[in-house]
Amino acid sequence: MAHPILEFDRGREVEFNFEGRRIRAFESESIAAALVAEGILTLGWSPKRRRPRGFFCGIGKCSSCLMTVDGVPNVRTCITPVRDGVEVRRQRPLGELPKAPPPEAKAGELDVDLLVIGGGPAGLSAAIEASRLGARVAIADENVRPGGQLIKQTHKFFGSRENYAGVRGIEIARILLRELDGLSATWLTRATVIADYAGRSHDVVVSTPEGPWRIRADAVVVSTGATENMIPFPNNDLPGVMGAGGLQTLMHVFGVVPGESALIVGAGNVGLILAYQLLQAGVDVKAIVEIMPKIGGYAVHAAKVRRMGVPILLRHTLRRAVGRERVEGAEIVRVDESFRPIEGTEERFDVDMIVLAVGLTPSTEVPRQAGAAWDYVPELGGPVPIHDPYLRTSVEGMYVAGDSSGIEEATTAMLEGRVAGAHAAAELGLRPDRAEGVIKEALRQLESFRSGPFSAKVVRGKQRVWERAREVIG
Amino acid sequence: MSEPGVIPEDVLAELLPPDEKAEGRAVAVIECHEEIPCDTCRWVCPVKAVIKPAITTPPRCDWDACIGCGTCVLACPGLAIFMVKLDGEWAEVSVPYEFLPVPKRGEVVWALDRVGRRVATAEVVRAVTSKDRTSMVTIRVPRGLAHSVRAILPPEEGTEG
Numbered sequence: 001m002a003h004p005i006l007e008f009d010r011g012r013e014v015e016f017n018f019e020g021r022r023i024r025a026f027e028s029e030s031i032a033a034a035l036v037a038e039g040i041l042t043l044g045w046s047p048k049r050r051r052p053r054g055f056f057c058g059i060g061k062c063s064s065c066l067m068t069v070d071g072v073p074n075v076r077t078c079i080t081p082v083r084d085g086v087e088v089r090r091q092r093p094l095g096e097l098p099k100a101p102p103p104e105a106k107a108g109e110l111d112v113d114l115l116v117i118g119g120g121p122a123g124l125s126a127a128i129e130a131s132r133l134g135a136r137v138a139i140a141d142e143n144v145r146p147g148g149q150l151i152k153q154t155h156k157f158f159g160s161r162e163n164y165a166g167v168r169g170i171e172i173a174r175i176l177l178r179e180l181d182g183l184s185a186t187w188l189t190r191a192t193v194i195a196d197y198a199g200r201s202h203d204v205v206v207s208t209p210e211g212p213w214r215i216r217a218d219a220v221v222v223s224t225g226a227t228e229n230m231i232p233f234p235n236n237d238l239p240g241v242m243g244a245g246g247l248q249t250l251m252h253v254f255g256v257v258p259g260e261s262a263l264i265v266g267a268g269n270v271g272l273i274l275a276y277q278l279l280q281a282g283v284d285v286k287a288i289v290e291i292m293p294k295i296g297g298y299a300v301h302a303a304k305v306r307r308m309g310v311p312i313l314l315r316h317t318l319r320r321a322v323g324r325e326r327v328e329g330a331e332i333v334r335v336d337e338s339f340r341p342i343e344g345t346e347e348r349f350d351v352d353m354i355v356l357a358v359g360l361t362p363s364t365e366v367p368r369q370a371g372a373a374w375d376y377v378p379e380l381g382g383p384v385p386i387h388d389p390y391l392r393t394s395v396e397g398m399y400v401a402g403d404s405s406g407i408e409e410a411t412t413a414m415l416e417g418r419v420a421g422a423h424a425a426a427e428l429g430l431r432p433d434r435a436e437g438v439i440k441e442a443l444r445q446l447e448s449f450r451s452g453p454f455s456a457k458v459v460r461g462k463q464r465v466w467e468r469a470r471e472v473i474g
Numbered sequence: 475m476s477e478p479g480v481i482p483e484d485v486l487a488e489l490l491p492p493d494e495k496a497e498g499r500a501v502a503v504i505e506c507h508e509e510i511p512c513d514t515c516r517w518v519c520p521v522k523a524v525i526k527p528a529i530t531t532p533p534r535c536d537w538d539a540c541i542g543c544g545t546c547v548l549a550c551p552g553l554a555i556f557m558v559k560l561d562g563e564w565a566e567v568s569v570p571y572e573f574l575p576v577p578k579r580g581e582v583v584w585a586l587d588r589v590g591r592r593v594a595t596a597e598v599v600r601a602v603t604s605k606d607r608t609s610m611v612t613i614r615v616p617r618g619l620a621h622s623v624r625a626i627l628p629p630e631e632g633t634e635g
Contacts, residue, residue: 004574005607055632155588156551156606158512160529168606198633248499267478280573295478299508300552302479307625353533411511452509 001257004280005154005168006375009123016086030144031077031088032058032065041239041258041326043077043092044068052325054239054332055258058249059149060142060192061064061227068095078249079190081144100354105211110186111231112138114424115204115217117193117366119409120148122402123223124176125417126424130221131183133425133435138215139180140191140206145253148225150410152248154280155273159411159449162260169410173291188213194371196220196370198395209469219424222367223417226360226381226403231265234320240327243251244274244357257281259352263330264288265318269297271357275305277357286349287331289316291339315319321354330354344467370395379461380406383410386471389443406465408458411449418442477570480588481505484574489536493560500542500559500566502535503621506552514562518549545627548604557612558620565620568612576609577628585615586625593621594619 010026015021018035025034032043032055042052043065049091056064060079062335066364069075070087073095077088114130116123119141131137145151153169164172190209197203202220206213207289228243230236240259242250250256262269262283284306294316295302315335316363322329334345367385368374373394374385383407391399399420420444421436426435450459476482478580478594481489485507502523511529516533523539524546526532535601548571558570567578567585577583577598585596603609615623624633 003575075626101506131620156514156549156608158510158514158551160511160513161517163510166551168517173607288476291513298510298552299481300480300506300554301509303481303505303588303624306477306479307588307590309587314478373630449511450510451528454508454510 001282006170006255011139014082015083016082016084016088017089018088021146023206027082029082029254031067031080031082031086031419032071033078033250033256034082035077036250036258037254037256041237042090044090046237048468050093051237053237053325055242055250057228057243058246058468059225062126062243066095067091071098073097079143084176085204086209086248093156107211108208108213110138110213110215112136112186112215114138114219114221114421115140115202115215116221116339116421117221117472118148118225118402118404119143119146120223120225120267121150121172121414122413122420123148123221124180126221126223126399126401126421127185128176128179128183129378129418129421130425131180131185131352133422134317134430135425135428137185138188138217139185140188140193142190142192144190144327146189147173147177150176152245152252153410154277157411157415160445163411163414163449172309172410179350193366196366196398198370198398199451202397206430218428219399220400221417221420222404223399223413223422224363224387224404226362226407228356229359229361230308231356233318236321237321238321238327239325239356240323240352241321242269243354243367244355247353247355248274251277251281255318257283257313260284261286261351261353262353263318263332263349263351264355264357266359267291267295267297267302267314267388268357268359269301269311271355272301272305274355274357275310276301276308279305279308281311283353286351287308287311287313287332289313289318291317304464305326317341318354322348327352327354327444360403362404362406364404367393367395367398367400370398372398373468376467377406377461377465379457380465384465386465386468386472388473389466390423390439391416392423392473394472397424397427406458406461412446414443415446415449419446477589478532479508491535491558496558496560498559498561500544500557500568501537501540502542502546503558504533504535504546504554505530506550506554508536509528510552512551514549514551515546515555520545532601532633544602544610547610548608553608556624560617560620562593562611562619564614565617566612566614567620567623568610569625571609571611571626572607575628576603577626582629583613584627584629585613585619585623586627587622588624590625592627593623596623
């Protein structure tokens with residue numbers, strides 16, 4: 001089916017082996033996406049009860065799609081591209097380590113001024129600013145395609161003109177990547193940072209398909225994004241229960257629509273936008289349930305789906321997912337003032353997808369491993385590295401930007417990235433006068449963007465973190 | 475309590491143009507009343523008819539200045555701007571549209587209200603599509619529906635539009 005916004009360049013057709021079955025796919029697809037497109041929704045089983053598990057996050061964070069690929073166990077198939085002739089099997093339930101030693105891998109080495117970890121809106125912006133100021137920059141990103149979550153955002157962004165307001169996320173990704181192309185940053189794709197041994201400089205170990213890399217950097221910007229939240233309800237692990245971002249990845253990166261009808265949990269901006277995107281992909285959206293007495297997202301996003309006939313059921317929650325091997329239905333229930341289910345108000349929807357849009361948690365593994373001070377800040381989505389307004393953490397030369405510094409928006413991620421990238425470059429002595437101007441302007445735009453009531457919570461969280469930063473950052 | 479995603483009546487009344495401002499000429503109706511950090515409508519307007527002092531101030535349309543060009547309808551990231559032209563017994567309502575297929579002039583579509591109810595069938599009088607793939611579809615509805623119709627649905631399709 002044609003998509004009103006996207007065109008898919010699927011590339012060459014390839015064929016791979018899945019448990020003795022030949023699966024046709026496109027070279028642009030991940031293994032997990034190709035399997036889902038074939039209708040194979042069970043990607044593994046839970047270790048104890050052998051419950052089927054399926055596609056959830058789509059960006060290598062949730063471990064729901066670990067499979068054995070060419071004999072290598074625990075491969076995150078959602079961020080592993082298909083190749084001709086590759087052997088894929090599910091693990092029953094855990095993978096087995098290969099008996100033979102791995103082939104000799106040639107380690108890469110790199111010496112840079114700045115290493116950016118994560119190539120989404122924050123990381124790209126940091127890399128662009130630092131490169132512009134003359135820094136030698138490397139970017140490590142886990143995914144096949146760079147751009148982070150921007151490459152799934154088919155809607156136009158809010159904001160001001162200088163921050164790409166009115167431009168779709170997918171187009172912003174193209175603009176940033178083009179800009180970076182003209183500079184001389186080194187890209188490592190499908191590259192997972194394992195550890196940052198931070199001392200006087202940063203000694204970073206990176207796992208890539210070719211083997212391990214060792215990158216020495218004077219500064220590091222951590223822009224690793226976030227992980228989708230899960231909520232407790234019976235059968236929440238059934239294939240067909242997906243994260244909103246995971247489903248966006250399937251639909252908008254791979255052009256795979258894994259069902260015909262959906263129930264969405266959560267009426268924040270993510271849930272509301274996703275409902276509209278599902279309609280655009282031809283999916284019947286039965287309802288959006290929201291446990292709070294009001295929607296969390298913008299009224300305009302809610303209006304878009306209401307006028308297309310999608311109900312938003314406030315004070316409702318998901319009681320259980322229905323189905324044995326995959327989602328066949330969703331049972332919802334009304335809740336009282338203390339969010340307790342009201343017996344007798346259950347309602348069942350026949351849907352094959354249940355989409356969770358119930359918030360995100362910052363991905364902070366790298367700063368925490370490196371010893372950065374952190375705190376649990378509910379306003380920012382959970383544990384965040386303590387950072388100052390320049391995004392400096394307590395680890396010398398380590399910055400954090402975007403969702404990994406606190407859940408917010410792509411626009412603020414880009415601005416934070418610019419601040420961090422410019423500040424890191426200036427600290428290295430690279431054109432500090434010009435860097436100062438960049439930082440000042442980005443901070444001004446951040447303040448303006450955060451001036452409304454919708455940002456009040458985030459601002460409260462950031463202020464607490466900045467306050468703590470005065471104690472822990474020298 | 476008002477319906478989620480539906481502008482409360484009293485707020486809506488403030489956003490709608492008085493009849494005389496829209497009689498015989500199309501004007502923008504900006505159904506955006508929250509303090510969202512966005513000012514796309516302000517800077518795309520070729521005649522500076524959108525009043526928005528700060529980025530988080532809800533926009534207002536200066537209907538005397540508005541020329542009904544539809545630029546803001548196509549640009550608004552919230553798809554929250556419409557156009558209305560009153561014309562005797564009839565009205566033309568322009569809505570942003572991002573589904574396929576985009577209906578063509580002369581086709582008859584369902585006219586939907588703010589909660590997706592099919593309140594009339596309506597003829598498409600115009601459809602334009604921007605470079606970034608948002609369309610603006612203008613339909614003709616009875617005058618009484620000028621301020622309740624806010625979406626369209628091709629008749630042969632189900633919910634997907």
